[in-house]
Each structure stands twice: as C-alpha cells, then as structure tokens.
Amino acid sequence: DADVTQTPRNRITKTGKRIMLECSQTKGHDRMYWYRQDPGLGLRLIYYSFDVKDINKGEISDGYSVSRQAQAKFSLSLESAIPNQTALYFCATSPRGVHTGELFFGEGSRLTVL
Amino acid sequence: EDKVVQSPLSLVVHEGDTVTLNCSYEVTNFRSLLWYKQEKKAPTFLFMLTSSGIEKKSGRLSSILDKKELFSILNITATQTGDSAIYLCAVAGGTSYGKLTFGQGTILTVHP
Numbered sequence: 001d002a003d004v005t006q007t008p009r010n011r012i013t014k015t016g017k018r019i020m021l022e023c024s025q026t027k028g029h030d031r032m033y034w035y036r037q038d039p040g041l042g043l044r045l046i047y048y049s050f051d052v053k054d055i056n057k058g059e060i061s062d063g064y065s066v067s068r069q070a071q072a073k074f075s076l077s078l079e080s081a082i083p084n085q086t087a088l089y090f091c092a093t094s095p096r097g098v099h100t101g102e103l104f105f106g107e108g109s110r111l112t113v114l
Numbered sequence: 115e116d117k118v119v120q121s122p123l124s125l126v127v128h129e130g131d132t133v134t135l136n137c138s139y140e141v142t143n144f145r146s147l148l149w150y151k152q153e154k155k156a157p158t159f160l161f162m163l164t165s166s167g168i169e170k171k172s173g174r175l176s177s178i179l180d181k182k183e184l185f186s187i188l189n190i191t192a193t194q195t196g197d198s199a200i201y202l203c204a205v206a207g208g209t210s211y212g213k214l215t216f217g218q219g220t221i222l223t224v225h226p
Contacts (some may be wrong), residue, residue, distance in 0.1 A: 004156075033213075040123065042202060042216035043157075058213075090156065101146040101206035103214060105156035 003027045004106035006091050012112045019078040021109045023091030030096040032074035033103065034058075034066060036087040043090065049074055050096070081113045116141040120203050120217035128225050131193050135220045137203030138185040147179055147186050148214065150202040157202055160188070193224045 004025045013019055023032065030051050035043040035058075045058030047066040055066060063085060067075045078085055088110050092103040117140045127133055139147065146164045150157035161170045163179035163186060170177050174193075179186045190197055200221050204214040 035216075040218055042118075042120075042218045043204075043214075044216070045213065048213060101148055101162060101214065102159050103157075105158075107155045 004091055004093055004104055006089075006106035006109045008109060009107065010110045012114065013081055014114050015082055017081050017113075019081050019111065021076045021089055021091075021111070023074045023076070023106055025072050025091075025093045025104075025106075027093055027095075027104060028071075029093035029104070030071065031094045032068065033092040033094075034064075034074070034076045035090045035092060036060070037090060037108075038087050046076065046089075078111075081111075083113045086111060086113045116205065116207055116215040118203055118205050118215050118217035120201075120220050122220060123218060124221040124223070126223045126225065127193055129194055131224075132189065132191045133193060133222065135188040135190075135201050135203075135222070136185060137187070137217055139203075139205045139215075139217075140184065141205045141207035141215060143207050144181065145206040148204045148206070149177055149186075149188050150204065152200040152202055152219070153198075160201075190222075193222075195224050195226055198222055198224045 007022045033048040034046040037043045044060050049055050049068045052068050065077045088108050090108050091106040119138050121136045148162045149160040161177045166181040174191045177188045200219040202219045203217040
C-alpha cells in the first residue's frame with residue numbers, strides 16, 4: 001500500500017461544483033503539502049501544514065481551502081470549481097525538523113473542470 | 115520571490131546518447147537543491163545537493179551543484195528508453211526545508 005494516498009485519483013466535474021481532494025499518510029510525518037502541476041509550469045505550492053494547528057498559504061492559494069483533520073490527513077477543497085483549476089494535484093509529506101528537504105508524494109489526483 | 119528555471123524544456127535523444135539537464139535558481143537562504151524523476155505518476159527522488167562541487171552519482175545519473183553561479187546539472191549517460199520522463203529540479207530555501215520551489219521540468223524522450 002502507498003505511504004501517501006490520494007482520493008479520488010481522477011475526477012471530472014462542472015464549473016461551480018464543490019470538490020474535495022483527500023490525502024492520508026502512514027509515514028508519520030508532521031508536514032503535509034498540496035501542489036498542483038500544469039504542463040510547462042512544474043509544481044506550484046497551494047497550501048502547506050507543518051502540524052495539525054498550522055496552516056499556511058502557498059504561492060497559488062486563491063480559490064482553494066484546506067483542512068488538516070489529523071496528523072495523517074490533509075484535504076484540499078475547491079469551493080466553486082472553475083476550468084482553470086483543471087490540473088494534476090499532488091499531496092506530499094515531509095518529516096519535522098532538519099532533514100534533506102525531500103518530499104514524499106502521493107500518486108496524484110487528476111481533476112478536470114468542464 | 116524564489117525562482118527556479120530549467121533548460122531545455124524538452125529534449126529528444128536516441129538510446130546511448132548522453133544528456134545534460136540544467137537548473138538555475140534564485141532563492142533566499144538556500145538550503146538544498148533536489149532532483150526528481152517523474153514518469154506517469156508521482157515524482158520520485160533522485161538526488162539532494164547542498165555543497166558546491168561535490169558530485170552525487172547513482173548508476174548512469176550524476177549531478178553537481180555550483181552555489182557561486184547558482185546552478186546545477188543532471189547528467190545521464192548511455193540513455194535508455196526507461197529514462198524517458200519529466201525531470202524536475204526543486205530548491206529548498208527560506209526558513210524551512212520542506213517548502214520547495216520547483217522548476218518547469220525538462221521532458222526527456224529517449225527513442226530506441
């Protein structure tokens with residue numbers, strides 16, 4: 001089983017709908033992240049959380065919200081989806097404290113907004 | 115604003131060729147530079163570099179960092195079709211290791 005699990009893996013929705021992407025991890029890491037990937041733009045940080053009570057905006061947080069329900073769970077919501085939120089979304093984790101900087105990624109959630 | 119730029123954006127080669135992928139960066143309080151390989155799904159970690167001039171090597175892949183000129187290269191020798199992927203460069207800076215800034219990625223295609 002994957003250490004970082006994202007659901008759903010694929011989702012097609014319509015403009016204006018509310019969408020939630022969920023992420024759970026068994027790595028025991030404190031830090032969790034949501035990135036989106038668009039062709040030619042690499043990965044861009046949406047939100048990150050360094051522990052259950054800590055939530056921070058990334059570089060492209062507009063139109064998104066998050067919830068850190070537990071150490072192991074971090075959800076990303078699109079309150080009213082729009083077509084330019086069509087992208088591949090990745091959840092990632094890392095341990096607390098000084099470390100390599102390596103992130104551990106989930107398999108990705110492909111979202112299409114029509 | 116932190117910035118990571120990769121070149122070329124795409125590259126097509128034949129098996130056996132050697133390729134060099136480039137990554138330049140501007141980041142406040144540099145901590146580390148990382149290379150990832152992404153095939154059809156999640157990025158997988160290749161290397162982490164923190165010191166200039168020290169080559170990291172894994173099989174046919176190697177990477178080196180130049181902190182004075184603010185760039186890194188990833189070399190792949192004797193390429194194989196299985197090397198076809200997106201190669202991502204990312205930099206950790208600021209006050210936290212975990213918050214990475216990624217480049218656009220280089221799409222490498224290796225033909226038989």
